Amino acid sequence: MNTLPKPVWVMISLALIVLVIHMLAPILMPFLLAAVLAYMGDPLADRLEARGMARTWAVVTVFACLSLCGFLLLVITLPLLIEQLQLLMERLYDGLRWLQSTALPKLRGYLDLPEQTEPMDAARSAISQHWQSAGGILFYLWDKVSGSSLVLVAWLANITLVPVVTFYLLRDWDVLMAAIRNLLPRSIEARTVLIAQQCDEILGAFARGQLLVMLALAAVYTVGLWVVGLDLALVLGIAAGLASIVPYLGVIVGIAAAGTAAFFQFDGLWPLAGVAAVFGVGQLLESMLLTPMLVGEKIGLHPVVVIFAILAGGQLFGFVGILLALPFAAVIKVMINHLHDEYKLSGFYGAVPAAPEVSESDD
Template identity: 55%
Template sequence: MRREWWVVAGVAAVGLWFLISIEPVLMPFFVSMVLAYLGDPLADRLEEVGLSRRLAVSVVFLLLTLIVVLTLLLVVPVLGRQLGQLIESVPAILNWMQGTVVPRVQSLTGMDLSTDIDQMRQAVVDNWKETGTFAATLLTQVSRSGLALVAWIGNLALIPVVTFYLLLDWDVIVGKLRGALPRSWEPAAVRLAGQCDEVLSAFLRGQLIVMLCLGVIYAIGLTLLGVRFGMLIGMLAGLASIVPYLGVIVGISVAGIVAFFQFGDWLSLLGVAAVFGFGQAVESVVLQPKLLGDKIGLHPVAVIFAVLAGGNLFGFTGVLLALPAAAVIMVLLRELNDRYKNSTLYDTRQPRTDDEEST
């Protein structure tokens, strides 16, 4: 291994240590990077139409702001209200399970679940009594840690500012990074960056739009059926669809239980199945081919592992970075695998390429 590779490894290690050290302040910058990455293609297209870069970025920034504001004003209050109603209904659901479901299960299987359900119900009721105390304690802690609250609000206020300037100078930043690469590394680095962009586009652009569309379809369908908490269940199922088939499994299970508990007949379950079946058909026929096509994707297991590992290591910032980091690592691993398969280490009959000889 050449001496330059040791220098690169040392710089990468120092950079990783630095990022870990300043992790508490990185959240607004990473959120802004994601937003700028999502908005840059639209800004480029507006530039091609004839707008200046600043005007194109201003239009994209206004669109992003409008989407966020409308979401906060229209969707969040409804979801919050339905979440509160769902929490209030948990004791009644447990009582129904103890009085209706448990006897049926016991008659069919011989298993006595009454003790477990009763303990679960009692634990929920006991915790309900402590909800007010917990809320008061939480408010006290927030008021005592005024500086932390101010810092949190300041981080939120930084996001639109940083997003605007990143969008404005995105192409300049990319060009400078490319210009700083060693000349012998530039072709391979640009090729790998293109593959990484393809994966990130599939997830951060295509997959997010697919998730949003599925959430809207599920929420509207369940609401039209009259299922309680239909919007909340639908949007959660849409978010869970980042892992293939997880959204429909979670959504149809929760919506089916709520619908059966609400209406008390099996016909409502057919309606719930029809809603999620329609959503899956739209995803397979329209959304996936149009938005994702044959782009490289991440394996569902890799998605689950990346999100859990990122959240455990770096909290909310780690969750934001999980999928982009997993996509980049996947591309690099594929490149290493290709180089290994074409090397004499894998097969002594393989001729060495120019890149291998130079490294």
């Protein structure tokens, strides 16, 4: 009986994994979120366990800290976010009105263009009707989420399932990793563990370190914009902090959005200078303190790779693909590094033979 080559089996296995993820995507979201939280909390639980605490109590401590932080963050920021999102919609409406009444007439006069106000009127009318019919952007999103009783029940079940699965995964994380290692064929076990450790270094530096950097920058930007007096300080500070998942993107997004908001809110250039100073200080803190201390010298994933992985994962598998994007990118990066090393050592690559030395007697 003829057997297929190993590469063929590998390709078949990968295709089956992709197919299963695609078919189970609607129910995978809470499990993947729980796996991400357990992965991020496992090092802290290991440290507590190394200091003599039982694994269960270490997990309970970490889980309680994560739950308390999440609850406080939700209670403190949610009312402010609702208020600021409503204010953001009002500012967008005012911006459209200013664009139609001031900017476009000047532009038409400068370019000698005919009067045409229908597109801006239509845009403003669409925003107004959309806002009034939904009662606010959050109420509109809630209406979409809870459009049917089954969707609402599934949504609540997923939210409830995340902390439960997180607790059990965090408690048995080391046991699961050991079981997976024992299932590996002995011929590839050492190489696979080496690749997994390298992937863990990349993901650990990015997922844990970069998340802390994002949260710290969000706090710095929010406080700084609040000191400047910007009404949308919370929304814009959080948005700029989250955008910092890609280096320099948070600064670009933050300056553009906060500068525009300051332009409509204040008269004069000093608030704009204050906005620039806030993001300048944030960038200095990120490059000189936060990234070296929390992430390390090398994240391992290029910013372009991060952007492409997140967009590709979202396009292929939705939110599940976004959660899986960075782990897959890390695995692919490590595999490419190993293939590159093997290629450099292969006979196909081959070193260029050195030119024979010419002795003085041959002259």
